[in-house]
Each structure stands twice: as structure tokens, then as C-alpha cells.
Amino acid sequence: xxxxxxxxxxxxxxxxxxxxxxxxxxxxxxxxxxxxxxxxxxxxxxxxxxxxxxxxxxxxxxxxxxxxxxxxxxxxxxxxxxxxxxxxxxxxxxxxxxxxxxxxxxxxxxxxxxxxxxxxxxxxxxxxxxxxxxxxxxxxxxxxxxxxxxxxxxxxxxxxxxxxxxxxxxxxxxxx
Amino acid sequence: xxxxxxxxxxxxxxxxxxxxxxxxxxxxxxxxxxxxxxxxxxxxxxxxxxxxxxxxxxxxxxxxxxxxxxxxxxxxxxxxxxxxxxxxxxxxxxxxxxxxxxxxxxxxxxxxxxxxxxxxxxxxxxxxxxxxxxxxxxxxxxxxxxxxxxxxxxxxxxxxxxxxxxxxxxxxxxxxxxxxxxxxxxxxxxxxxxxxxxxxxxxxxxxxxxxxxxxxxxxxxxxxxxxxxxxxxxxxxxxxxxxxxxxxxxxxxxxxxxxxxxxxxxxxxxxxxxxxxxxxxxxxxxxxxxxxxxxxxxxxxxx
Numbered sequence: 001x002x003x004x005x006x007x008x009x010x011x012x013x014x015x016x017x018x019x020x021x022x023x024x025x026x027x028x029x030x031x032x033x034x035x036x037x038x039x040x041x042x043x044x045x046x047x048x049x050x051x052x053x054x055x056x057x058x059x060x061x062x063x064x065x066x067x068x069x070x071x072x073x074x075x076x077x078x079x080x081x082x083x084x085x086x087x088x089x090x091x092x093x094x095x096x097x098x099x100x101x102x103x104x105x106x107x108x109x110x111x112x113x114x115x116x117x118x119x120x121x122x123x124x125x126x127x128x129x130x131x132x133x134x135x136x137x138x139x140x141x142x143x144x145x146x147x148x149x150x151x152x153x154x155x156x157x158x159x160x161x162x163x164x165x166x167x168x169x170x171x172x173x174x175x176x
Numbered sequence: 177x178x179x180x181x182x183x184x185x186x187x188x189x190x191x192x193x194x195x196x197x198x199x200x201x202x203x204x205x206x207x208x209x210x211x212x213x214x215x216x217x218x219x220x221x222x223x224x225x226x227x228x229x230x231x232x233x234x235x236x237x238x239x240x241x242x243x244x245x246x247x248x249x250x251x252x253x254x255x256x257x258x259x260x261x262x263x264x265x266x267x268x269x270x271x272x273x274x275x276x277x278x279x280x281x282x283x284x285x286x287x288x289x290x291x292x293x294x295x296x297x298x299x300x301x302x303x304x305x306x307x308x309x310x311x312x313x314x315x316x317x318x319x320x321x322x323x324x325x326x327x328x329x330x331x332x333x334x335x336x337x338x339x340x341x342x343x344x345x346x347x348x349x350x351x352x353x354x355x356x357x358x359x360x361x362x363x364x365x366x367x368x369x370x371x372x373x374x375x376x377x378x379x380x381x382x383x384x385x386x387x388x389x390x391x392x393x394x395x396x397x398x399x400x401x402x403x404x405x406x407x408x409x410x411x412x413x414x415x416x417x418x419x420x421x422x423x424x425x426x427x428x429x430x431x432x433x434x435x436x437x438x439x440x441x442x443x444x445x446x447x448x449x450x451x452x453x454x455x456x457x458x459x460x461x462x463x464x465x466x467x468x469x470x471x472x473x474x475x476x477x478x479x
Contacts, residue, residue, distance in 0.1 A: 124450040125458070126478060128437030132425045133449075134261075145437070153436065155321035159276040162315060163293045168385075 033141045036103045043103075045090035056087050073150040075113075084109060084148070110142045117142075213237050222349060223362040223401065234364075235401060242406050246390070250397045252405045255423040257356035263417050264357075264444035264451040265428075267331060268478040269461070271438040274299050274322045274329030278430035278439065282333075285418060285429035286404035287396055289388030296382060296415045297333045297430065304328050308463070333430075334359060334380040334415035335463065335471030342372035342381065351412075357444070357472050358417050360402035368410040377464050378471075381414045417441070444472065 048054055048066075060080050063070070072080065086092045092100040093109050101108055111118030120126035124137070127145065131137040146153065210218075216237055220226075226234060235252045242250040279297045288294040300313035304326050313330070323329065336359050343351050343359060350365035351372055373381045387409045399405040400420035407413055418428035422441070431439040442449035454460065458476040 120478065123453045125440065125454055126437065128434060129450070130427060130432050133422065133427050133442050134425045134446075140437075145435075153273070155323065156273060156275045156435065157320060158274060158318065158322045159280050161276075161318045162279075162295050162298065164316060168292060 033104065033107075033139050034144065036106060036141055036143050038103065043091070045085075049090035051088070058082065058087065070149050073152070074148065104141075106148070107142050110148075213241060217364065220364050222365045224349075224352070231401075238401075238405065245406065246392045246395050248392055248395060248397060250395065250399060250406065252399050252401055253420060254401045255420075257354050257358075258423065260443075260445055262357045262444040262472070263336070263422060264442060264455075264472045264474070265336070265417065266440040266451055266454045266458075266460070266474045266476050268436075268438040268440070269328060269330060269475050270477045270479045271436045272299075272329045272331060273436055274301055274317070274327075274331075275435065277433045277435060278331060281429045281433035282415070284394065285396055285421075286416075287390050287399065287406055288382075288413075289384065289386070289390060289407075290394070291389050292386045294382045294384070294388065294413070296380070296413070297331050298379070299329055299331045301327050301329055308461075330475070332378055332380065332463070333473070334376075335378050335469065335473040336415075336417060338470035338472060339468055341375040341377065341467075341469060345371040345375040347371065354402070356423070358402075358419055358422075359414075360416055360419065361412055361414065362402065363405070363407050363411045363413070366411040368412065370412060372412055377467050377469060381412050383412050384409050438478075 049056075060078075063081075084093050086094040086100050089100060092102060093106060094100050095109060096112055107118060107121065117126050121139075121142070124139075127142075128140050129137045142148070216233075220234055221230070223231075231254060235254065239250055239252050242248075242252070276299055279295050279299060282288070282297050283290070283295055286296065288296060298315050300310070300315055301317040301324075302309055302313045306312065308330065317324070317327075336353075336357055338353070338357070340353060340359050343353055346352075347369060348365060348367055350367070351359060351361045353359050368383070370381075370383055373379075373383060384407055388407055390406070395406075396404060398420060400416075400423070403416045403419035418426075418430075422428055427441055428439075431441045440450050440454060442451035444451055444455075446452065454476050455474065458478060461475040461477070462471060463473075463475060
């Protein structure tokens with residue numbers, strides 16, 4: 001007689017919360033991203049930008065002393081560093097609302113303008129996915145493929161073309 | 177009663193034929209100087225007719241032959257189709273840059289012959305002004321950098337058609353569509369007539385005109401009977417959606433390598449899959465749709 005009640009207990013009290021926990025964990029892993037590709041030795045930014053020895057200069061200008069290698073080709077000319085990088089905490093980015101975000105969730109920043117891309121990325125349609133089609137997947141961050149300062153996808157050297165049939169018939173790389 | 181007698185007669189006839197075949201095999205082995213493996217290969221049945229026990233023996237023999245040829249342990253799997261899975265593929269024409277990373281990754285993963293060269297994927301370069309125009313497409317483009325101005329790229333491989341012309345014309349039933357939608361070839365049953373190549377409107381099938389060669393160091397030892405196991409000369413082969421990977425839940429090699437993320441793969445029967453999202457939300461294009469081949473390979477425009 002006690003068996004059904006025991007089953008009920010196991011099902012309701014033990015199994016269900018475990019399922020919720022697992023589902024929650026899977027949900028968190030859904031957007032699994034590698035670390036952002038920050039140049040080695042650059043992070044944390046606050047090593048230099050500590051706000052004391054190096055005061056914040058909010059004037060829009062072309063950088064000459066540092067970061068001169070960065071070419072900004074992203075959107076209108078009026079855009080510059082502090083539109084995305086947070087002036088008060090350089091280890092963070094900020095959204096249009098002023099809310100600070102980590103570099104690891106930079107897709108939220110990109111998604112402010114490129115909303116439809118973010119939507120497709122979340123669905124796994126924009127950008128590359130690796131891993132398992134029916135299980136764990138790995139995502140890339142927007143910045144893993146697009147340099148945020150110059151986001152157009154870089155041209156690549158193509159791998160060699162196929163051998164032409166003439167070459168195969170002549171026995172050069174062909175059937176013997 | 178009559179039926180029983182007949183069936184008993186049939187059975188004994190079968191038994192007689194079986195014994196005769198075995199005796200003939202022995203005689204052949206002695207007369208021709210062929211090894212046992214060659215004779216067994218000659219008398220092997222179609223993959224779909226093999227019992228589990230026969231299949232185990234066939235695979236053991238093929239693994240032995242592969243080891244002798246490549247000096248390396250090669251595993252030949254025979255994972256069956258998963259229940260409730262129909263594979264589908266979508267390729268983003270607006271993003272492909274024609275870098276051919278997929279072509280070479282496919283060659284490596286699927287043990288395609290390096291000499292003579294066999295490549296299952298062919299990337300066509302076409303003019304943006306002209307649209308999809310196969311007659312004027314160039315597969316041999318080789319500039320310093322891709323994409324080139326004014327051009328777009330369309331990789332073509334087996335479309336795994338639901339109404340596949342290639343399987344219909346095969347005179348021996350060596351190629352067929354599996355439950356998960358992959359069109360496969362039994363390389364040991366194929367007679368090399370190449371009717372399937374003539375029937376395929378996508379030019380997706382390749383023939384081993386010469387003895388295929390892959391350097392031992394480059395051979396991929398994780399294979400499938402209906403997929404990337406070493407092939408003999410004189411048989412047809414083609415893309416199998418990386419059957420050895422996808423039936424284990426992995427993405428195909430071309431999806432994993434694509435630097436632009438243009439290649440998408442998933443289960444058409446799962447409404448939550450990426451592939452279904454694309455079919456339901458994007459502009460999808462079916463290559464040579466008018467031929468009614470009903471491919472499970474789609475092109476789409478992601479932007």
C-alpha cells in the first residue's frame with residue numbers, strides 16, 4: 001500500500017526539481033561562448049586606465065600616443081571609443097542605457113543596432129556553430145569573427161581549385 | 177500441406193545452392209589463386225540483405241583489407257539511422273565567400289582519393305548581375321583573395337533528394353535512401369555503370385576511375401560502412417552528410433570548418449531545430465526545383 005505514495009513522493013518531490021535544475025543548467029549553456037579575442041597583455045584595461053594617473057579625456061579625437069593601430073571603420077564618422085567602452089570602468093563596455101556589461105557578453109552591445117542578427121545568432125542561424133546537432137553546441141562571439149572596430153569580414157586566400165578534366169585525361173593527377 | 181512441401185523443397189534447394197556456392201568458392205580460390213578475402217568479397221550480398229552476423233564478418237574482412245592497404249587500424253561502423261530524424265541542410269548564399277575550406281575538410285574527413293583527385297563538394301563562382309546561372313559558372317577560380325568584387329559563390333554537393341533520380345536508375349540497387357534521408361552507396365555492390373551520375377542533375381556523384389590513394393598518415397580511421405570507408409577502384413561515391421559523424425550526433429565536417437558560418441545542418445523533423453527556423457523564416461531557394469527532385473539541401477539568403 002505504501003508503494004504508490006512513495007512513487008508520488010519520488011516523482012513530485014525529487015524528480016521534478018531535479019528536472020528543473022537540469023533544464024536551467026541546459027538553458028545557461030545554450031549560449032556558450034569562447035573568451036573574446038583581446039590582444040594579449042591588454043586586459044585588464046584598468047592597469048593603465050585607472051582614473052588617477054591617467055585621467056579620462058572625453059574629447060573626441062584621433063588617438064596618437066596609444067592604440068594608434070586601431071582603425072575605426074564601423075558606422076558613422078561621429079562614432080568613437082567611449083560610445084561602447086565605459087569611461088568610468090574601462091574593464092567594461094556599456095549599453096546605450098548606460099548599463100555596464102562584461103566583454104564576454106558583448107553581443108548584447110552589438111545587438112542594440114544589429115537586432116535581427118542577434119536574433120538569428122541566438123537561433124543558431126547567424127554565425128558558426130560547432131559540436132552536436134542534437135546536443136551541446138559551441139557558439140562564437142560576434143567579435144570572434146568580426147573585428148568590432150572594423151567589422152567587415154576579412155577576405156581570405158581560397159584553397160586550391162579542383163584539377164581540370166584535361167589534366168586528368170593527360171594522366172597528370174588522373175586515372176592510371 | 178502442399179504449401180509446406182513446396183516451402184520445404186525451396187529450403188532444401190536453398191541449402192543445396194548454399195553448399196554449391198561454398199564449394200565453388202573453394203574451387204575458385206584454388207583455381208584462380210585468389211585469397212579467401214577476395215572470394216568472400218565476390219560472394220558478398222547487398223548491405224540491406226546482410227544479417228547482423230554476416231555484416232559483422234564483412235566489416236571484419238574490410239577492416240583487415242584496409243589495415244593491409246594503409247598499415248593502420250581503421251574502424252568501420254554501421255550505426256543505424258536514429259528514430260524520428262530526417263536530416264536537412266541549408267547553405268547561406270549571402271555569406272559564402274568561396275574559400276573552399278569545406279571542400280578540403282570534406283576530402284580529409286571522408287578519405288577521398290588525393291591522386292586521382294576526388295572532391296565531393298564543388299564551389300561555383302557566378303556573377304551577381306546574372307544570378308544563379310550554372311552554364312556560365314566557374315569552379316576553377318583562383319584569385320589571391322575571395323570574395324571577388326561582383327561575384328557570389330555557390331557550393332554544390334549531394335542534395336539527398338527525397339525523389340532521387342540516382343537511386344531509381346541504379347540497375348542493381350546499390351544506392352538507396354535510408355530512413356534518416358541520407359542517400360547512400362554500397363561500394364561492394366556497385367558495379368560502376370555510372371547511370372546514377374548521368375541521372376543526377378547536380379553533378380554530385382564521383383567515380384573512382386583510378387585506384388584511389390590516400391597517404392596513410394592522412395587517413396581518417398573513424399569510418400562508416402555506407403560513408404567514408406576506403407573505396408575500391410571502379411565505384412561511385414558522393415556526399416553522405418558525413419554519415420559517420422551525423423549518426424553519432426555531430427555536425428558534418430563542412431559545417432564545422434566553414435569560417436563564415438554559412439552552412440547549417442539539423443533535423444527536419446524537429447520543429448525547434450536551426451534548419452526548421454531557416455525554412456520557416458528565411459528566403460529559401462531550391463536548386464533546380466522544377467525537376468521535382470525534392471532535395472533536403474536548401475540554399476537561403478541570411479541577410
